[in-house]
Amino acid sequence: MILGITGASGFIGQALTAEALREQRNVILFSRHPKTTPESRSWSDQSLPNIDGCDQLVHLAGESILGLWTKKKRERILMSRREGTRRLIEAIAQSSRKPSLLVSASAIGYYGNNHDSLLDESTCSGNGFLAEVARAWEEEALKAEAYGVRVVLMRIGIVLGRNGTIMKLMIPLFRLGLGGVVGSGKQWMSCIHINDLVRLILQCCDDPSLCGPLNAVMPEPITNATFTKTLGTLLQKPTPCRIPAIALRILLGELSTLLLNSQRVLPQKATRHHYNFKYPTLEKALTEIITG
Ligand SMILES: NC(=O)c1ccc[n+]([C@@H]2O[C@H](COP(=O)([O-])OP(=O)(O)OC[C@H]3O[C@@H](n4cnc5c(N)ncnc54)[C@H](OP(=O)(O)O)[C@@H]3O)[C@@H](O)[C@H]2O)c1
Structure with a gap:
């Protein structure tokens, strides 16, 4: 069984490749700079x-x-996913021996900004640029079904791992005592530890009954205030700063929605399929990242 991985040089791709090789799976990596x-x-x-x-x-x-x-960056974000997925489906259409499975990354941005509502895989898509990108991306990926391919649309939450950009930015900032709540701090964040994400992807490879949208998030969403407090406590640092939403909007423009949008997402399908989270809580995930 050979697993083809696109974007394999990235944060998730590298972790997935390492785990797949550790489990003695055969991999073919796709890259703009192949090695x-x-x-x-x-x-x-x-x-x-x-x-x-x-x-x-x-x-x-x-x-x-x-x-x-x-404008250019937004175009690249959308086109690299929509057109890239389109090319992959075209390659599937033309291949004489079709793959049995396509796990296509998507993101919880699909759900837009939702305040306190609980979101599962049956929730409709929301508003905003990231929701638009996720919809376009998923729509293309689903076309593989026409060729008999099982498709999993992995709606990935904020991925936490030592090598990820988020932790690489936040840990030094918090260590300097510059950590703090963003906006009201009441917005929900739905995260997943990189090891759980990788294991969940590999579970999709092994469980033929998994298909369609799949939320890749830990079972306990947390608010930004709780995230801030937990990271500060684990690093034994105070978190006195507060970044007002308006300052963030001026500084980052629409990118600020990443930090200000509220997404309280549940991994309903993963739970139904008995996925056993190794890091079910933020505290467990951050402890591994800081001390592991
Ligand atoms: N990390 C998260 O928190 C998170 C959350 C939700 C969803 N996701 C999604 O999961 C996927 C993987 O995430 P990641 O964190 O591993 O991303 P990443 O570290 O940025 O890696 C993505 C890979 O895609 C390729 N790539 C970059 N720009 C490209 C472009 N313009 N056109 C085509 N390929 C390009 C690169 O591989 P090569 O240079 O080798 O071609 C890169 O290593 C992404 O689609 C991301 O949106 C990630």
């Missing part, structure tokens, strides 16, 4: 990827959403 080991193939806007031999695909490639959302 020789493990086997890598080209991922480009100009041509269809060569998916020959891939039995399962995990599609993670896409322009980073971090950075200022200028």
Whole structure:
């Protein structure tokens, strides 16, 4: 069984590749800058990827959403996902031996801004740029079903891991005593530890009954205030700062929605499929990241 991974050089892709290899799975990595080991193939806007031999695909490639959302950046965020997924489906359509599975990354941004409502996989999509991107991305990925491919739309929450940008930014800031609540602090954050995300993706590879939207978040969403307090406590640092929403909007523009939007998402399908979270709470996840 060969697992093809796009965006394999990224934060999630590297962790997934490492775990897949540890479990002695065969992988083919797709990258705009292919290397020789493990086997890598080209991922480009100009041509269809060569998916020959891939039995399962995990599609993670896409322009980073971090950075200022200028018109050009927004175009790259949307196009790299919509067109990239389109090319992958075209490659599936043309291949003589189709893969059995496509796990396509999506994001909880799909749900928009929802205050205190509990969101599960049956909740409708919301408003805003990230919701629009997630809808376009999912719509393309679902087209693989027409070729008999099982499709999982992984609506990924905020991924926490030592090598992820978020923790690399936050831990030093909090260590300097500069941590603090963002906006009202009442907005809900739905996170997942990188190890759980990777194990959940691999569970999708092994469980043929998993398909459709799948929220990849820990079972306990937390508010921004709780996140701030938990990280401060674990680092034994006070968190006196408060960044007002208006300042963030001026500074970051629409990108500020990433920090200010409220998304209280539950992993209903993962729980129904008996996924056993190794890091079910924020405290467990952050403890591993800080001390592990
Ligand atoms: N990390 C999170 O918290 C999070 C949360 C929700 C959803 N997601 C989604 O999950 C996927 C993987 O996330 P990640 O954190 O691993 O992202 P990442 O570290 O930014 O990696 C994404 C990979 O995609 C490729 N890529 C970058 N820009 C591209 C472009 N313009 N066109 C085509 N390919 C491009 C790059 O691989 P090459 O240079 O090797 O081609 C890059 O390593 C992304 O689609 C992301 O939106 C992530």
